[in-house]
Amino acid sequence: TGSTRPERILAAVQRKATKGDARSVVNTIDQYCRYQEWAMNVGDEKGAILDSIVCEVKPSVMLELGTYCGYSTVRIASMLPPNARLLTLEFNPAYAAVARQVIAWAGVEDKVVLIEGPSGDWIPKMKEEFGVTSFDLVFLDHWKDRYLPDTKLMEECGLLRTGSILLADNVICPGTPEYLEYVRGSPRYESKYFRSHLEYTRVEDGLEKSVFLG
Ligand SMILES: CCNc1ncnc2c1ncn2[C@@H]1O[C@H](/C=C/CNC(=O)c2cc(-c3ccc(F)cc3)cc(O)c2O)[C@@H](O)[C@H]1O
Numbered sequence: 263t264g265s266t267r268p269e270r271i272l273a274a275v276q277r278k279a280t281k282g283d284a285r286s287v288v289n290t291i292d293q294y295c296r297y298q299e300w301a302m303n304v305g306d307e308k309g310a311i312l313d314s315i316v317c318e319v320k321p322s323v324m325l326e327l328g329t330y331c332g333y334s335t336v337r338i339a340s341m342l343p344p345n346a347r348l349l350t351l352e353f354n355p356a357y358a359a360v361a362r363q364v365i366a367w368a369g370v371e372d373k374v375v376l377i378e379g380p381s382g383d384w385i386p387k388m389k390e391e392f393g394v395t396s397f398d399l400v401f402l403d404h405w406k407d408r409y410l411p412d413t414k415l416m417e418e419c420g421l422l423r424t425g426s427i428l429l430a431d432n433v434i435c436p437g438t439p440e441y442l443e444y445v446r447g448s449p450r451y452e453s454k455y456f457r458s459h460l461e462y463t464r465v466e467d468g469l470e471k472s473v474f475l476g
C-alpha cells in the first residue's frame with residue numbers, strides 16, 4: 263500500500279516549498295508534475311490565464327469545483343484580497359486531506375473554505391450554510407460531465423447574478439462538449455475561449471470564460 267500521487271505531491275511541497283509562501287508551493291507542484299510525475303493540476307500555462315482573470319474580476323466570493331491537491335486553490339487564494347473568500351468543493355476524502363495540508367503550507371487557509379462532499383449536495387446549500395448571495399467567479403475543474411448539470415443547478419439555486427463569470431478548465435482535453443454547446447449557444451451567456459495547452463504538455467487545451475447575463 264504505497265503512497266498516492268497526491269500524497270507524493272504533498273511530500274514534495276513539504277520538502278521543497280517555503281512554508282507560508284503560496285507562489286513557492288505553486289512552483290514546487292509545477293516542477294514536480296513537469297519533471298517527476300504528471301498530475302491533473304491546471305498547471306502553469308493555463309494557471310497564468312486563471313491568474314489574469316482572477317485579477318481582472320477581483321471576486322469577493324468565489325467557488326471552485328474539484329479541489330484535488332489544492333494547486334489551483336492556492337494559486338487563486340494568493341491572488342485574492344484579505345476579505346475575499348474562496349469556497350472549494352472536493353468529495354474524495356483522501357484528496358481533501360492532502361489539499362488541506364497544501365493550503366495550510368501555503369498559508370492561505372484564512373481565505374479558503376474547503377467543503378468535503380459532492381457539488382450536487384452542496385450547491386443547493388450554499389446560501390443557508392455559507393451565507394452566499396451569489397458567486398462572482400466560479401472555476402470548474404471537476405468531473406467533465408458534471409460541468410453542465412452543476413451550472414444549471416447554480417442557475418436554479420440563484421447563485422449566479424448578472425456579470426457572474428464561469429471559468430471552465432479542459433474544454434478541449436479531456437473536453438466538455440455538452441457544457442461548451444450550452445454556454446456558447448445560450449443567449450444568457452457571453453462566452454470566450456482562451457487557447458492554451460494541457461498542463462505540462464504540448465497537447466492543445468484551453469479555458470472557456472462565460473459571463474452570465476441574467
Ligand atoms: C460528482 C461531481 N461532483 C463533485 N464534487 C466534488 N468534487 C468532485 C466532484 N467530481 C469530481 N470531484 C473531484 O474533482 C477532481 C476531479 C477532477 C477531474 N479532472 C479531470 O478528469 C482532468 C483530466 C485531465 C486529463 C487530460 C488528459 C489525459 F490524458 C488525462 C487526464 C486534465 C485535467 O486538467 C483534469 O481536470 C477530483 O479531486 C475529484 O475527487
Ligand SMILES: [Mg+2]
Binds near residue numbers: 432
Ligand atoms: Mg483540469
